[in-house]
Amino acid sequence: MDKRPDYKIIEKEILNLWNKNKEIFKFDINKDQRYIIDTPPPFTSGEAHMGHALEFIWIDFLARYKRLEGYNVYFPLGFDCHGLPTELKVINKLKISKENKEQFIKACIDWTNKMIESMHKTFERLGSSFDRDKVYKTIDRKYEAFVQYTLIKMFNDGLIERKRYPIMWCPKCQTAISMQEAGYLEKEGYLIYIKLPTNNGKYILIATTRPELINSCSLILIAKNKYVETENSLIVSKIYAEKNNLKIIREYDYKELENLEVTIPLINRKAKIISDNDVDYNFGTGIVWICTYGDPYDIKWKEKYNLPEIISISEDGRIISSINEINGLKVEEAREKMKEILKDYIYKIEKINHNVLSHTERSDCLSPLEFIPKEQFFIKIKDLKEKILEWQKDIKIIPESEVKRLIDWINNIDQDWNISRTKMLWGLAFPFYEKDGKIYPVNIEDLPIDPRIDKEKVKKYAGKFFEDETVDVWIESSITPLAILYYALTENKEFNPKELPELFDKIKEYLPVDLRQQGYEIIRTWLFDTIVRVNLLKK
Numbered sequence: 165m166d167k168r169p170d171y172k173i174i175e176k177e178i179l180n181l182w183n184k185n186k187e188i189f190k191f192d193i194n195k196d197q198r199y200i201i202d203t204p205p206p207f208t209s210g211e212a213h214m215g216h217a218l219e220f221i222w223i224d225f226l227a228r229y230k231r232l233e234g235y236n237v238y239f240p241l242g243f244d245c246h247g248l249p250t251e252l253k254v255i256n257k258l259k260i261s262k263e264n265k266e267q268f269i270k271a272c273i274d275w276t277n278k279m280i281e282s283m284h285k286t287f288e289r290l291g292s293s294f295d296r297d298k299v300y301k302t303i304d305r306k307y308e309a310f311v312q313y314t315l316i317k318m319f320n321d322g323l324i325e326r327k328r329y330p331i332m333w334c335p336k337c338q339t340a341i342s343m344q345e346a347g348y349l350e351k352e353g354y355l356i357y358i359k360l361p362t363n364n365g366k367y368i369l370i371a372t373t374r375p376e377l378i379n380s381c382s383l384i385l386i387a388k389n390k391y392v393e394t395e396n397s398l399i400v401s402k403i404y405a406e407k408n409n410l411k412i413i414r415e416y417d418y419k420e421l422e423n424l425e426v427t428i429p430l431i432n433r434k435a436k437i438i439s440d441n442d443v444d445y446n447f448g449t450g451i452v453w454i455c456t457y458g459d460p461y462d463i464k465w466k467e468k469y470n471l472p473e474i475i476s477i478s479e480d481g482r483i484i485s486s487i488n489e490i491n492g493l494k495v496e497e498a499r500e501k502m503k504e505i506l507k508d509y510i511y512k513i514e515k516i517n518h519n520v521l522s523h524t525e526r527s528d529c530l531s532p533l534e535f536i537p538k539e540q541f542f543i544k545i546k547d548l549k550e551k552i553l554e555w556q557k558d559i560k561i562i563p564e565s566e567v568k569r570l571i572d573w574i575n576n577i578d579q580d581w582n583i584s585r586t587k588m589l590w591g592l593a594f595p596f597y598e599k600d601g602k603i604y605p606v607n608i609e610d611l612p613i614d615p616r617i618d619k620e621k622v623k624k625y626a627g628k629f630f631e632d633e634t635v636d637v638w639i640e641s642s643i644t645p646l647a648i649l650y651y652a653l654t655e656n657k658e659f660n661p662k663e664l665p666e667l668f669d670k671i672k673e674y675l676p677v678d679l680r681q682q683g684y685e686i687i688r689t690w691l692f693d694t695i696v697r698v699n700l701l702k703k
């Protein structure tokens with residue numbers, strides 16, 4: 165070798181060598197000794213970055229090592245195309261608005277293809293030994309048809325339903341999100357103690373971080389424990405009075421309090437007091453007001469006590485249908501204003517740090533989330549906790565310390581998986597329609613279908629398609645173990661949707677795949693979603 169090697173020349177020579185010999189990277193599904201790697205398909209909203217380089221060099225190491233060991237290695241390369249990041253690039257960089265749907269989608273396709281071309285080149289230049297003939301894009305017609313087929317299959321198995329439910333809503337992104345995309349962020353806030361007049365001339369004292377939801381409140385809950393009246397006629401938990409050195413006038417059993425009624429100030433709504441085992445006696449005054457919907461507990465309590473659903477927050481995060489002084493204000497502004505409007509009823513205000521449910525999956529959003537009832541599609545996972553805990557045992561996670569992250573997350577499931585995304589244009593359409601109040605899947609031979617574009621296909625069903633909803637992007641990437649096998653089985657074959665059911669059965673014979681390399685930060689999304697989807701689908 166030259167004493168002063170010119171790496172630019174050497175790189176070209178090596179790339180030429182790989183390109184000439186790319187047959188050695190080829191995986192043949194019909195040959196034995198398979199070693200299948202489920203590579204993470206990068207998002208195509210931008211160019212490849214250092215993270216991708218690192219990730220793909222690791223996988224490349226393993227793929228080459230396994231080939232040297234004599235394995236028939238499958239190292240696929242895929243691209244995960246849909247999603248908000250691309251929409252934002254098209255809006256901000258190309259200055260194309262979402263008003264003209266068709267034009268916008270076309271711009272997203274162009275942007276995506278450009279990024280894929282660039283990324284593909286980068287991976288080649290890295291000397292990555294991926295199989296050149298099995299590159300998949302989630303916007304390939306055959307990939308889209310495959311995803312839609314899996315949705316139809318789950319629907320037919322009773323695993324997908326459409327229902328009206330308070331969903332997690334990001335007012336900033338203006339879309340629904342799933343619990344996999346949400347998390348708690350510690351934020352500064354205020355705990356506001358509000359005096360609610362009772363019909364015996366006293367005040368029930370509640371503590372809330374969300375006074376702006378006042379008009380959504382219709383019930384007061386207490387713990388099954390001891391309460392007291394203090395010298396200012398405040399009714400609080402005994403423990404709160406003692407901790408704060410309040411002079412106790414008399415004690416109340418919780419049953420006595422249940423006979424009282426409170427009036428919600430400003431709106432003058434009468435509300436009952438009920439005792440409930442789930443109320444945290446030790447938090448605040450041991451008394452809570454239930455508003456639709458301030459947090460996930462409110463959803464449970466609303467269902468349990470069949471409360472009216474009074475919505476105070478709009479999709480863009482403003483107060484609606486409430487008192488005039490705050491109507492139209494942003495939630496944060498209204499919260500601030502309530503301190504002034506409610507001043508006759510405020511006992512005290514405490515500055516606190518608390519955990520706020522936020523859109524944590526997107527680091528450029530992080531907005532607090534709201535619960536807004538909407539009719540959407542859900543995968544029924546709420547009651548699958550035990551099964552998912554069993555399924556995860558089939559996977560060996562390295563390092564083992566990360567298993568805990570997955571198990572904690574599974575134990576955390578308390579709601580179904582909302583898979584509808586509204587206001588998102590750059591996404592896959594649902595292969596369902598509604599007719600006479602019932603949901604039906606389309607025929608397999610019509611896949612892929614996009615009601616926004618395939619007007620002819622749609623016409624014959626004479627039903628209502630869900631044109632304003634697209635599929636959660638994780639639905640597309642959570643079947644990569646199946647999709648890569650699908651690509652291996654259909655290489656050089658013309659796409660025919662009618663073959664999907666048969667192909668699907670064939671794919672199952674090759675499961676499980678052998679290896680996946682992935683970041684810990686997507687354990688709760690990519691890994692969790694894959695475990696759920698693949699196990700439900702392979703049944």
Ligand SMILES: [Zn+2]
Pocket residue numbers: 334335336337338523526529530531
């Ligand atoms: Zn957001």
